[in-house]
Amino acid sequence: MDGRLVAGGSACARPGTGQAPPGVDAIPQRAIGATGRYDGQAIFGPVQPKDALMADAKFDSDSLPGVVSTAASDLSSLRPSLVENALTEALPLPDIMFGGAVLVAVIMFHAFWIRIITSSYLKRSKSLKSRASLWRADLLFIVTIMMLLALHLAEVVVWSAALMFGDIVENWSAAAYFAANCYTALGEPFSLPREWRIVPPIIGMSGIFAFAWTASVLVNFVSRYNDLREVMIGHREAAPES
Structure with missing residues (x-):
């Protein structure tokens, strides 16, 4: 093997001689064959036949x-x-089914009472148009707002009861605090067990639905309240002239 690498390929022997190339101190004596030529097999051993290698890989x-x-x-x-x-x-099914069922119940509860509050406000506002007392209109509007607030608090109680009867939270105080924070989209005050981790987002969804519904109704209430005040002020200004 003339000119083969020695010591990992760092230098090569000069062909036909046993002399070390420049930069190399010496070639081991066992690498020099009887002919005085470089013998790589003396260092690396005999080369195995191809058939022997294939036999090992079979x-x-x-x-x-x-x-x-x-x-x-x-x-x-x-x-x-x-x-x-x-x-x-x-998509853990137990908490999705539990939370979804309570969400539907809360929305139906909200729809029932929002219809009653709306019909009551419209009926009383029509009866007040023939009167000139502004405080009655203000009182009607205040009472209506308090009823809407009570409705949302009642829905928080519904969620608290669901958390308690579902054995998700230990006591009523913690259940009410947890439900109120999630219902108003403030976030979880503490973490629920892993198997109920989807319930807090569902509570937040129910709160978003309910508040959006209340906001749309409240816009109508404010508009009718302003119209009612204008009518009452007109009656009051026309009373001295008559």
């Missing part, structure tokens, strides 16, 4: 079908479990 071909079938069965059993675990982690 494996039992009869075992290949069994390995393939085992791997396929493992993959087939693994895929459903992976999908099931992913769906369970992303």
Whole structure:
């Protein structure tokens, strides 16, 4: 092997001589053959035949079908479990069903009482148009606002009861505090168990729905309240002239 690398390829022997190339102190004596030429086999050992290398890499071909079938069965059993675990982690059904049912109940509760409050306000505002007392209009508006506030507090109580009867929170005080914070979208004051982690966002959704509904109704109330005051002021100004 003339000119082959010595010591990891750092230098090469000069062909046909046993002399070390420049920069190398000496070539080991066992690397110099009887002919005085560089012999790489003296350092690295004899080169194995190609057939011997292939024989070492052979494996039992009869075992290949069994390995393939085992791997396929493992993959087939693994895929459903992976999908099931992913769906369970992303969409846990127990808390979604629980929270969704309570959300629907809260919205229906809100719809029932908002209809009663609206009809009562419209009926009383019409009866006050023939009178010139502004304080009655102010009192009607204040009472209506207090009824809307009581409605939202009642919905917080509904969520508190759901948390208590569902064994999610330990006591009524903690349940009311937790439900009020989530209902008003302030955030979780403390963390629920992992299996109920979707309930707080659902409580927040119910609060957003309810407050949006109340806001739309309140806009109508304010508009009718201003109209009612204008009518009463007109009656009051026309009374001295008559």
